[in-house]
Amino acid sequence: MVYQFSYRPLNKKFTRPVITNHGIWEIRESVIIRLVDTTGKVSWGEISPIHWFGSETLQQALDFCNQLPAEITPEIIFDIPDKLPACQFGFESALENLAETHESINYQNLTYSGLLPAGKAALDQWKTLWRQGYQTFKWKIGVDEISKEIKIFNSLIQKLPKSAKLRLDANGGLSYESAKLWLKICETLNNRIEFIEQPLSVDKFSEMLELSNAYHTKIALDESVATLQQLEDCYKQGWPGIFVIKPGIVGSPSQLRKFCQQHQIDVVFSSVFETAIGREAALKLAAELSQNNRAVGFGINHFFTEKDSNWLKSLWNNH
Numbered sequence: 001m002v003y004q005f006s007y008r009p010l011n012k013k014f015t016r017p018v019i020t021n022h023g024i025w026e027i028r029e030s031v032i033i034r035l036v037d038t039t040g041k042v043s044w045g046e047i048s049p050i051h052w053f054g055s056e057t058l059q060q061a062l063d064f065c066n067q068l069p070a071e072i073t074p075e076i077i078f079d080i081p082d083k084l085p086a087c088q089f090g091f092e093s094a095l096e097n098l099a100e101t102h103e104s105i106n107y108q109n110l111t112y113s114g115l116l117p118a119g120k121a122a123l124d125q126w127k128t129l130w131r132q133g134y135q136t137f138k139w140k141i142g143v144d145e146i147s148k149e150i151k152i153f154n155s156l157i158q159k160l161p162k163s164a165k166l167r168l169d170a171n172g173g174l175s176y177e178s179a180k181l182w183l184k185i186c187e188t189l190n191n192r193i194e195f196i197e198q199p200l201s202v203d204k205f206s207e208m209l210e211l212s213n214a215y216h217t218k219i220a221l222d223e224s225v226a227t228l229q230q231l232e233d234c235y236k237q238g239w240p241g242i243f244v245i246k247p248g249i250v251g252s253p254s255q256l257r258k259f260c261q262q263h264q265i266d267v268v269f270s271s272v273f274e275t276a277i278g279r280e281a282a283l284k285l286a287a288e289l290s291q292n293n294r295a296v297g298f299g300i301n302h303f304f305t306e307k308d309s310n311w312l313k314s315l316w317n318n319h
């Protein structure tokens with residue numbers, strides 16, 4: 001089987017910048033790919049790297065697409081090297097979409113976590129999301145001074161309904177002492193804090209292992225398990241907590257499927273702020289591989305474009 005291949009770069013400004021310990025992220029740059037099979041069926045895929053998480057850079061993805069022939073085969077797709085995980089996801093998802101069986105995967109029963117803005121803006125934003133039906137929220141910490149963030153946290157916890165779940169994501173920005181302080185605070189809130197995500201930097205695995213054994217509040221690895229190789233490595237080192245999987249950058253969906261079907265791990269699926277193309281492929285994987293119904297971190301819709309033919313057609317017609 002051969003597929004006509006074409007691709008387009010895409011830059012989309014976030015409606016609100018994503019502010020984390022990594023910095024301020026304003027524009028989502030990705031590559032949209034199109035495959036057309038011999039029957040004329042069209043399928044889309046999305047390559048949305050996050051190089052500061054450990055995936056390839058956008059330029060490396062573009063260089064890879066650029067050197068491909070106009071007609072590609074499944075062998076070419078399954079030979080994409082592990083150093084290009086976002087490309088592996090984009091191309092394999094597009095290929096899977098051409099298979100009838102894949103169409104039927106239902107991801108309507110997922111529950112979603114809403115990402116609150118960093119800082120005190122969260123105090124105003126949570127109610128809008130609560131009214132939209134979110135019961136799980138994620139708030140970024142490790143952005144401002146810890147004393148300021150704890151103050152905001154205390155008022156957020158006061159305001160949030162008791163049934164709401166809150167996730168704290170430090171993006172590796174806390175010191176060991178600050179992480180312990182946050183965990184101590186969370187211990188007093190009887191499970192209203194679902195987990196603290198990536199409290200320490202990727203090189204501090206043993207410290208996070210120690211913290212996960214010392215406190216009840218769960219710790220989720222995110223940057224530490226950004227690619228499948230890292231995921232397997234942390235699993236082999238005995239990580240007892242939660243694994244955040246970002247399908248858009250973790251790598252090959254077929255390899256991910258194999259890993260998740262072989263190992264019982266506590267997983268939270270998470271967005272890479274992709275467009276609706278990558279989102280649909282990622283949510284199908286989440287529906288297929290979630291074993292414990294944790295809310296998926298794909299709540300906020302204003303980071304991506306709705307998947308409508310006009311948007312995609314114009315992307316192809318305007319070049």
Ligand SMILES: O=C(O)CCC(=O)C1=CC=C[C@@H](O)[C@@H]1C(=O)O
Pocket residue numbers: 018020050113114115138169171222269270271272273296297298
């Ligand atoms: O996981 C979620 O709840 C939403 C997605 C999200 O928080 C992120 C997506 C991509 C990069 C990061 O800024 C951030 C994360 O660290 O999880």
Ligand SMILES: [Mg+2]
Pocket residue numbers: 169171197198222223244
């Ligand atoms: Mg995270």
